[in-house]
Amino acid sequence: MQPIGEFNDLQEKQIELTKEYLKIYFQLETKILPIISNEIFPKNVRRISKNEQEQILAGYVLDSVLIKRKPKDAAVLMGITEKDLFPKPEWNYVFGLASYQNGVGVTSMYRFADGNLSESNFNQSLERLIKISSHEISHMFGISHCLNANCVMNGTNSLSETDVHFARACSLCQYKLNSSLKYDDKKRLLELKKFFEANSFNAELSRTEKDLNLIQ
Template sequence: MNPGKYNVIFFLLATTLLLFSCRKKEKSYIETIAINDVQLPKAKPGGWRYSHDEKFQTFEDFQKLKKVKPKPGKNIIYLQPIGEFNELQRKEIELNREYLSRFFQLETKILPDLPNTIFPKNVRRIFKDGQEQILAGYVLDSVLMKRKPKDAVVLMGITEKDLFPKPEWNYVFGQASYEDGVGVTSIYRFSDGYLSDSNFNQSLERLIKVSSHEIGHMFGISHCLNANCVMNGSNSLPETDFHFARACSLCQRKLNSSLPYDPQKRLQDLKQFFGKQHLNVELSRTEQDLNLLK
């Protein structure tokens, strides 16, 4: 028996175990892309965070919430156009459908149009700028709730009419009933009431941000206070324009826990969309996330 031989073997085994235990744990997808999160600036007068004292929603807070989740037989996002849309507006709605299917990695369909005649006179008003506005709550409760398809996880109305949430408010970009999985977005203000080739991309970017924001709420995500993110609250179009279409790492973690998609495939799908539509700033952000995964 050679004691020296066994000492050498013991030393090699101990060294191997030590190296194995000290090996750096591989980062998760969320930990990896967190480096690309951009810190929010200090809240300024007029901004959403300045006028709303909201609680930071942790991942643990999110997990405790009762929220809408897709399940077999109830996993389709539906868009419900309401109003009279021209060819350019229909193109915008179709691109929004395509974007949402990539953002949430869920099948997304457009339902046949509903006419503006479904709105009674008592939910309409003429705003000081001269345009007609529709009470957003009526759209949710009396239109969408009654028409939500059985296989829908979410139903999002899209109207060409301006919306208002209550008499003392001027307007709202969108509104949702989160536990019911219904919401509505108006495209009116995204193009100052007139969509054209020159403002199409700006209007489209606003629509995809507001639509994904409202649907994100339906999936249980509160207004984001973690980083610049599509889930940040917004008081105005300039504030919406400032916020990214990208969901920050924390909001993506929340989303992916309810929607078990492949994060890398999702990024590839979003990259293709942003590239095709020449939304170059969002394309660059998506590429930055993808580059970290290589």
């Protein structure tokens, strides 16, 4: 994971918890690289949105920042920024973007807490962050968008859509992921259960327990 920006204590806590979650979700060793300053973004990839917040061109983050910094031993490199992102001039925003071919992606934390992360919205924002991050990284492992309405791999263009989706992938997408990464299903589910318990994600905990009951 490559943090880019200026993060407060709550945001840094979210990044650490997201690292913990992604390590479990993909069953791969996950590291947080040293933070890169927003100064890396030139003026021509910045704009001010209609809501008067600064946005960064998402493709630039992939092509001119992450590809150059991807460690040789990394399967993928995921950028996390506190800046809002936009994919094209005609688009308002995007939550995240990934390159299948290059194994790099980026997720913005900005809209998950409406630009103002606090103790009161921390868990909701974290749940959105782990959903979008796991979605984008799954793209890097070759998994495309899913038609299952609740699957984490279903495309999302709004927070309401993100909130409806499960953190859980549907059975077919889980099968695809396991075919690529060859992890132990039971070990992964037990670790997910522990994470959801610790962070009070009760709906995800219930679904994970049901999955465990099916394989035991």
